[in-house]
Amino acid sequence: MPRHLTLVPAPADPLALLPQLRAALDGTAPLAVLPAGPPPALEAARWVLRPEVPLEDGADLVVVTSGSTGGGRGVLLPAAAVRASGEATLRRLGGAGAWLLALPVSAIAGLQVLCRSILGGTDPAVLASGEPLAAAVARMPAGRRYTSMVPTQLRRYLDAEPAALRAFDAILVGGAATDAALLARVRKEHVAVVTTYGMTETAGGCVYDGEPLDGVRVRVADGGIELAGPVLATGYRLDPEGTATAFPDGWFRTRDAGSLDDAGRLTVHGRLDDVVVTGGVNVAPQAVEAVLRQHPDVADAVVFGRPDEEWGQRVVAAVVPAPGAEPDLAALRPWVTARLGGPAAPRELHRIAAVPTLHTGKPDRQGVAAAILDGRS
Known part of the structure; x- marks a missing residue:
């Protein structure tokens, strides 16, 4: 039956x-x-x-x-x-x-x-x-x-x-x-x-x-x-x-x-399909996110790739500022470079109020990326 x-x-x-x-x-x-x-x-x-x-x-x-x-x-x-x-x-x-x-x-x-x-x-x-x-x-x-x-x-x-x-x-x-x-x-x-x-x-x-x-x-x-x-x-x-x-x-x-x-x-x-290939180098977004969260100006972060004519993809970071902080690319790039190497350093930075989550509680990386790529953030 x-x-x-x-x-x-x-x-x-x-x-x-x-x-x-x-x-x-x-x-x-x-x-x-x-x-x-x-x-x-x-x-x-x-x-x-x-x-x-x-x-x-x-x-x-x-x-x-x-x-x-x-x-x-x-x-x-x-x-x-x-x-x-x-x-x-x-x-x-x-x-x-x-x-x-x-x-x-x-x-x-x-x-x-x-x-x-x-x-x-x-x-x-x-x-x-x-x-x-x-x-x-x-x-x-x-x-x-x-x-x-x-x-x-x-x-x-x-x-x-x-x-x-x-x-x-x-x-x-x-x-x-x-x-x-x-x-x-x-x-x-x-x-x-x-x-x-x-x-x-x-x-x-x-x-x-x-x-x-x-x-x-x-x-x-x-x-x-x-x-x-x-x-x-x-x-x-x-x-x-x-x-x-x-x-x-x-x-x-x-x-x-x-x-x-x-x-x-x-x-x-990390995810096999999350890898950002920039200048021929594979960059794991989760590794970059972890390093960014260690910076005193960053409370949370999401990292993804964006098409780039010169690099193939560029590393993009969306960060939630720590209270009272204003993280900027000039400070975060050398921070990441010193820990993961130059290719992993973000070439583009966006500040967001919070990292949205899916119904499971996982970060909604696709949602953040879509909002930024569509010009909504």
Whole structure:
């Protein structure tokens, strides 16, 4: 008998989703959570999910990706994959504990906070919009405490409430690269951070601090990271060609660049398709962003490439000024050159009020680039 998806709008109270999520984890009621946002975003998600069309075999959760490198897709996740991920995470962290939800439940990272709570038999707490982190922590029971954040959140709470961060036994940080300077600050404050690497197609983070979770296999082919194991999705909703390309022979091709050391520890170098080729030199935008954030005049940064007749592409930086600062190209170019070399130094600079994010919490690099290239910023 055909199975159909139940589409649920992201609820005002995410805990209201728990009964439906339990049913999805039991394999009895396939579920997709629509992202919060304006009507066009909701319609785009509905078009991807197509609830009127029978669901592919083996799928129990369908999660719409952020579309950070293109249009969003519906990722088909079996309950077994979500359970395998959640159970492996709890083992890696040292056992069940109370979780604080600080991310949207339409994204895999937020959904996994609720799933890990279900699997661990604990009641999650929710960080309300605008609420101090310390107030949310105060509602959590005694014992082991966990949460998941994106780097932007971690940076903000480190500036405003470092003591609240120290209340957690582990803070999983993922969704975007966490630069070395931020990690150094976090560890100096004795905050228990675990860097995670993974994506919706792997039911969330599957490599913690460079080491794969139980059952997860990692390899690097032609510079690109590939993943396998019990956490993998079965493919993409109503996209057999995309599924065949991304999931050949039981492996998922991530389109991320990386390397493995002799001990099998993974280092992620950024997106294969994000590289800016300027004057014949490959420049990784994430590396430039990390260096720019270390400058005292810069609070945040997004870097991308722009066509250039002389260089092929030029490195463009959009920066959020630190309070009271006015970063300029003359100061930032030598700063980057000294750390990454001349080709990585931005040749164009834009000041922006904030880095916009996608519904997953990831930086919207494409949105920033489009606004600047179209002359809207």
